[in-house]
Amino acid sequence: GETAADPGNDKGKIRISAKTLVSDSEAKYAEFTGNVRAIQGNTVITSDRLRVFYKAVSGNKQKPVSGEQAIEKIVAEGNVKIKFDNKVAETEHAVYTTKDKVLVLSGPGSKLISGNNSISGSKITLYRAEGRIKFESNSDKPVEAVLYPGENGIK
Amino acid sequence: MAAFSTPKFKLFLAVLILVVLGGTAAIFVGYRGIMNKSDTFVSGIRDSANISIGNVHQTSTRNGVKEWILEAVSVRYLNEKKQAVFDNLAVTFFLKSENKVHLTGNKGILKTDSNDIEVTGNVVIKDKDCELQTEKLYYKHHQRTLSSQAPVKVTGSAFNLSADSMVFDLKTNKTVFEGNVKGTLGGNITM
Numbered sequence A: 001g002e003t004a005a006d007p008g009n010d011k012g013k014i015r016i017s018a019k020t021l022v023s024d025s026e027a028k029y030a031e032f033t034g035n036v037r038a039i040q041g042n043t044v045i046t047s048d049r050l051r052v053f054y055k056a057v058s059g060n061k062q063k064p065v066s067g068e069q070a071i072e073k074i075v076a077e078g079n080v081k082i083k084f085d086n087k088v089a090e091t092e093h094a095v096y097t098t099k100d101k102v103l104v105l106s107g108p109g110s111k112l113i114s115g116n117n118s119i120s121g122s123k124i125t126l127y128r129a130e131g132r133i134k135f136e137s138n139s140d141k142p143v144e145a146v147l148y149p150g151e152n153g154i155k
Numbered sequence B: 001m002a003a004f005s006t007p008k009f010k011l012f013l014a015v016l017i018l019v020v021l022g023g024t025a026a027i028f029v030g031y032r033g034i035m036n037k038s039d040t041f042v043s044g045i046r047d048s049a050n051i052s053i054g055n056v057h058q059t060s061t062r063n064g065v066k067e068w069i070l071e072a073v074s075v076r077y078l079n080e081k082k083q084a085v086f087d088n089l090a091v092t093f094f095l096k097s098e099n100k101v102h103l104t105g106n107k108g109i110l111k112t113d114s115n116d117i118e119v120t121g122n123v124v125i126k127d128k129d130c131e132l133q134t135e136k137l138y139y140k141h142h143q144r145t146l147s148s149q150a151p152v153k154v155t156g157s158a159f160n161l162s163a164d165s166m167v168f169d170l171k172t173n174k175t176v177f178e179g180n181v182k183g184t185l186g187g188n189i190t191m
Helices: B007-048
Strands: A014-024 A029-040 A043-054 A071-084 A089-096 A102-106 A109-113 A117-120 A122-127 A130-137 A144-146 B050-062 B066-079 B084-095 B100-111 B117-126 B132-142 B145-148 B152-156 B159-165 B164-167 B176-187
Touching: A029 A071, A029 B176, A089 A122, A109 A122, A117 A122, B066 B100, B084 B117, B100 B132, B132 B164
Parallel strands: none
Antiparallel strands: A014 A029, A014 B176, A029 A043, A043 A071, A071 A089, A089 A102, A089 A109, A102 A122, A109 A117, A117 A144, A122 A130, B050 B066, B066 B084, B084 B100, B100 B117, B117 B132, B132 B145, B132 B152, B145 B164, B152 B159, B159 B176, B164 B176
């Protein structure tokens, strides 16, 4: 199979492999299940399930719809691990919305790791376009950070 | 004339007679054999192609609702097998959602008792969003499903994928792909 991240591959395309795929043309989603692996450039998502929601594709040939307009949202669930830049995000539930390029990790065990440093919270929001990350806690679980002096922290 | 009464000539004559008799017997036996087979041969013809028609157009409706239209270059109706064998067929399925699904293939066998269809050879299914290619496909009329146990390849405007098998439910417009699912999505989406 392909390497963890295959820099040689076409950066724009997302390549996905899984055991099963259910495609629902009415509800406009495609759900991959079973050892799901999605790769785009240096970003690698692995999870139990990955659901891709897409918009109705306009039929006219003059203005073919680009990939971005086609995909609206990607939801990964179950043992989710996302490797991107120099970080690893771990969670049970991750939602990425293409319009605003926001990735939200939620549920127990949501954590962001960079080198030896890690920060966990009940909800982690990564604003990919701005490079900003927000960690939120809930009543029974505060945000926890493990940071090693001399390292770059979580960037 | 003395030459005709020599032992050598008599021997030659005897052999000649034997050969002629043997040949005649062989031809007779062979002819009988063909004659015996001819009944089954003729009935075989009768069974295998009761009717053979060119330029076929067949419609299937259920409760007054048109479900599919089948067109083909030719068809052979096989009475005994309750089958109609179509060559170069094209089937249009009408979905509840007003959408249509177009199916083409080299050969199709319609089971006239169940209205199930088996299509083989360069099988292509197209709808407004994508195109699926495989080598063998089954249409189950009662369940209203299209399924293939052969590898399938699907291409769409923003994706393509392949899998070991698939089932497409025409009622719910849902498709399940199983085994070795590999897909490429989108163009300029950056995760």
